[in-house]
Amino acid sequence: MFSLDLLLQAVVSGVLLGGVYGLVASGLSLIFGVLRIINFAHGAVMMLAMYATYWLFALLHVDPYLSIVVTGPAFFLLGMLIQRVVIEPNRFAAEHNQLLLTLGLALFLENLALVLWQGDFRTVRPAYANASFTLGEALVEVPRLVACAGAVVMALALFGFLRLTDVGKAIRALAEEPEGAMLMGIDVGRIRAVAFGIGAGCVAVAGALVTPFFYVAPDVGESFNIMAFVVVVLGGMGNFVGALLGGFIVGLAESLGATALPGSLKQLVVFALFVLVLLFRPAGLFGGGRGR
Amino acid sequence: MSLLELSNLDVAYGDLPALSDVSLAVEAGETLSVVGANGSGKTTMLRTISGLLRPRRGEVRFEGERIDRLPCHRVVERGVVHVPEGRKVFPSLAVRENLELGSYPRAARAHRADSLERVFSLFPRLRERAGQAAGTLSGGEQQMLAIGRALMARPTLLMLDEPSLGLAPLIVTEIFRTIDAIHRAGVTVLLVEQNTRQALALSRRGYVLENGRVVLVGTGAELLGNEHVKRAYLGM
Ligand SMILES: Nc1ncnc2c1ncn2[C@@H]1O[C@H](COP(=O)(O)OP(=O)(O)O)[C@@H](O)[C@H]1O
Ligand SMILES: [Mg+2]
Numbered sequence: 001m002f003s004l005d006l007l008l009q010a011v012v013s014g015v016l017l018g019g020v021y022g023l024v025a026s027g028l029s030l031i032f033g034v035l036r037i038i039n040f041a042h043g044a045v046m047m048l049a050m051y052a053t054y055w056l057f058a059l060l061h062v063d064p065y066l067s068i069v070v071t072g073p074a075f076f077l078l079g080m081l082i083q084r085v086v087i088e089p090n091r092f093a094a095e096h097n098q099l100l101l102t103l104g105l106a107l108f109l110e111n112l113a114l115v116l117w118q119g120d121f122r123t124v125r126p127a128y129a130n131a132s133f134t135l136g137e138a139l140v141e142v143p144r145l146v147a148c149a150g151a152v153v154m155a156l157a158l159f160g161f162l163r164l165t166d167v168g169k170a171i172r173a174l175a176e177e178p179e180g181a182m183l184m185g186i187d188v189g190r191i192r193a194v195a196f197g198i199g200a201g202c203v204a205v206a207g208a209l210v211t212p213f214f215y216v217a218p219d220v221g222e223s224f225n226i227m228a229f230v231v232v233v234l235g236g237m238g239n240f241v242g243a244l245l246g247g248f249i250v251g252l253a254e255s256l257g258a259t260a261l262p263g264s265l266k267q268l269v270v271f272a273l274f275v276l277v278l279l280f281r282p283a284g285l286f287g288g289g290r291g292r
Numbered sequence: 293m294s295l296l297e298l299s300n301l302d303v304a305y306g307d308l309p310a311l312s313d314v315s316l317a318v319e320a321g322e323t324l325s326v327v328g329a330n331g332s333g334k335t336t337m338l339r340t341i342s343g344l345l346r347p348r349r350g351e352v353r354f355e356g357e358r359i360d361r362l363p364c365h366r367v368v369e370r371g372v373v374h375v376p377e378g379r380k381v382f383p384s385l386a387v388r389e390n391l392e393l394g395s396y397p398r399a400a401r402a403h404r405a406d407s408l409e410r411v412f413s414l415f416p417r418l419r420e421r422a423g424q425a426a427g428t429l430s431g432g433e434q435q436m437l438a439i440g441r442a443l444m445a446r447p448t449l450l451m452l453d454e455p456s457l458g459l460a461p462l463i464v465t466e467i468f469r470t471i472d473a474i475h476r477a478g479v480t481v482l483l484v485e486q487n488t489r490q491a492l493a494l495s496r497r498g499y500v501l502e503n504g505r506v507v508l509v510g511t512g513a514e515l516l517g518n519e520h521v522k523r524a525y526l527g528m
């Protein structure tokens with residue numbers, strides 16, 4: 001039952017989805033690093049972006065990849081708006097209240113989607129949706145390959161932005177030493193909004209990238225949210241390179257688990273990994289996290 | 293008109309007063325020291341000026357305009373730059389990146405290359421370590437970085453909170469010499485120190501703070517000769 005072919009196929013699928021997890025987690029990690037909140041609404045934002053991709057395709061025949069030039073910036077702005085209106089006013093609230101806040105936001109967005117678009121599974125299937133080729137004995141679906149490549153490119157672009165631009169450096173400075181950042185003349189309120197916006201933009205891009213091979217439904221973001229959370233813990237809270245590497249590890253763990261274990265247990269490997277890391281390497285596998 | 297004026301400031305943490313009825317003036321071009329024991333309110337005073345804390349009562353004026361309701365970054369944009377106690381450099385960022393962030397405000401950004409050159413010539417050690425993470429520097433080097441980073445903003449008023457804290461005597465002397473050089477280059481300096489002797493020796497005027505109140509004001513020389521200062525702060 002555990003042939004080499006199956007194993008190879010699991011590795012390919014795991015790596016390809018892992019890149020997407022990496023991008024989703026990079027956004028989550030950035031938000032955590034700067035705002036010190038765990039954004040449980042991250043997956044719900046991804047879900048909204050998938051609906052946006054769906055409607056652009058269904059109504060206007062916009063290619064899902066092309067739609068990114070619209071949804072990426074739009075969700076960046078939406079993220080800034082959410083931060084300004086919902087998150088920022090509660091910045092000094094107790095930590096557990098801030099957790100409830102993003103959780104509540106997630107529930108609100110999911111129910112909004114349910115009311116607006118019902119619970120049916122919708123799909124986006126452009127002409128290339130079924131394109132594939134074989135790599136050795138493994139089947140590589142082209143949309144999954146594109147999603148992985150696109151996610152990695154986006155994560156690297158984010159990394160470059162954080163390294164090379166003044167706003168990127170201000171984001172890193174604020175994550176490390178908030179008071180030092182304020183004393184440098186950085187408008188930290190604005191930087192917090194920008195960081196949240198970038199996080200939303202990243203997860204929106206991830207959402208668009210997966211729609212050609214995924215379904216769209218109100219709760220579609222939940223599993224991505226959980227996976228991204230595991231990735232962030234694995235990679236170290238606030239560690240961006242760790243998030244990308246962690247994405248591949250979780251993607252692999254998930255697909256190997258699905259191959260080796262019966263269906264209902266397929267995520268056991270991922271969560272076992274999660275618990276082990278929390279127990280033995282709480283700062284993350286790569287140790288560079290700056291969690292407090 | 294003084295460059296910076298605090299009038300009748302009250303600042304508290306919850307119900308605990310930290311500054312009571314503090315009035316103080318910094319004249320353009322001078323070096324002024326505020327000395328006092330641990331817990332006397334020196335840091336609280338600087339944090340109030342830079343906008344990290346809000347006063348209960350009283351006002352802060354810079355170049356005649358009130359700044360006590362401005363957000364921190366607006367105070368920096370006006371030319372009041374604060375080197376905090378404990379340095380607060382960005383540890384995983386490179387020395388050069390720390391310095392670049394010092395010139396984050398738009399006006400300072402335009403002069404970044406220029407300012408960087410000046411800071412490097414003031415602190416050649418920082419040039420040697422430009423690519424290194426700030427967290428790997430020694431305490432003295434981190435203090436130089438914190439001062440250099442503040443200079444990148446091209447301050448009119450530079451406020452330093454205990455720059456000598458925790459440093460070896462030789463380094464302390466070097467830091468004080470640098471502060472003097474910065475002052476001679478035209479920057480007004482407000483220096484907060486527990487190192488009373490060296491701070492007052494460097495300064496034109498000084499204030500003594502006790503339990504959140506100003507108890508003495510005078511020239512540096514006057515205060516160094518004052519009986520109370522000698523007994524309480526100079527161990528004589
Ligand atoms: N964050 C804070 N919360 C509560 N009390 C504080 C805080 N910071 C300082 N204090 C209190 O305010 C007073 C003045 O402290 P501070 O300004 O740090 O003095 P100094 O810098 O002269 O040592 C002290 O009694 C100190 O305990
Ligand atoms: Mg102090």
